[in-house]
Amino acid sequence: MASWGANDDERIGRYVRQLRRARGLTLTQLAALAELSQPFLSQLERGLARPSMASLSRIAYALGSSQLEIIAAAVELDGPAPGPAPTLVRAEEGSHGRYGLGEARLLVAGDRPFYPMTFVADNTERGDFHRHPEGEFLHVLEGSCSVDLGRVDLGRVDPSGSPEGEHYELGVGDSLYYAGGTPHRWYSRDGARYRLFVVKQHVLLSTAARTAAPQLVTDLIGATP
Missing domain, CATH: 1.10.260.40 (lambda repressor-like DNA-binding domains)
Incomplete structure (x- = not known):
């Protein structure tokens, strides 16, 4: 936890x-x-x-x-700079805890430019719309999931609670990506459990990560034949 x-x-x-x-x-x-x-x-x-x-x-x-x-x-804020070496997270490892109305487990360690995770929930409550500047990708591993997306330019819902945007019904194998700033919420229509693979962009805030990221790009460019 x-x-x-x-x-x-x-x-x-x-x-x-x-x-x-x-x-x-x-x-x-x-x-x-x-x-x-x-x-x-x-x-x-x-x-x-x-x-x-x-x-x-x-x-x-x-x-x-x-x-x-x-x-x-x-x-991880004062941890070592993330480098090109592989990072292994075993099946029983990875930070886990609350993520929205469900539980998630991070599948990567350290301050990285993206956070892959598994997410499990059975909420029928739609809850509030979430919004963050980073883009997000969803892939359904188990069950079915309803997704409401609000309009990026408005960032709000109308008085009736319906999103001024799009609605998607996702099943096993379906994937969805939405850009940063998109209001979104996930839920189950019948209360059945659903499990997602989620990849969210992450803001690199640690000094080590912010220092290492541009250096890694420079090294890669310099190594290009």
Whole structure:
């Protein structure tokens, strides 16, 4: 289960601050979106306060992220730079935790430019639309899944709750990609379990990852015959 210890409080706060800035939000704006107090968020970002899982869920939603992504990325914040060496995640490994209205398990370790994961849920509740700047890819491994997509230019739903966009019914073997900024939500029409393979672009915020990424591109270009 994705979790953190007392020594990770500072990294959680630092990652939230970096992600907030990457999203172009002020502390006041994040406080309003997450419906939390600005003093609490200020203390959290400085590693002086620890959020409950409910508070972290609100913060993650406001930042277009998830509890799982924030905790997993934060604990890797000061880790070694990701290089070209293969990274193996065994079947019993990988950070796992809440992702939207279901549970997900990350299939890669470290701060990487994309997050592949498996997602399992049986929610009939549609819930709120989620929205993040990164693109996302879905592939149905088991069951069937309903997907509502809102319009990117509006980023909202109409008063009746129907998305001003598209609706898709996905079955085993079906895939769907939508661009960053697209409001989206997934659910089951009959409450049956569905399982997805999800790939989400990821913001590289750690110093090591941001330093390594352009260097890796330079090395690859330099190695081209």
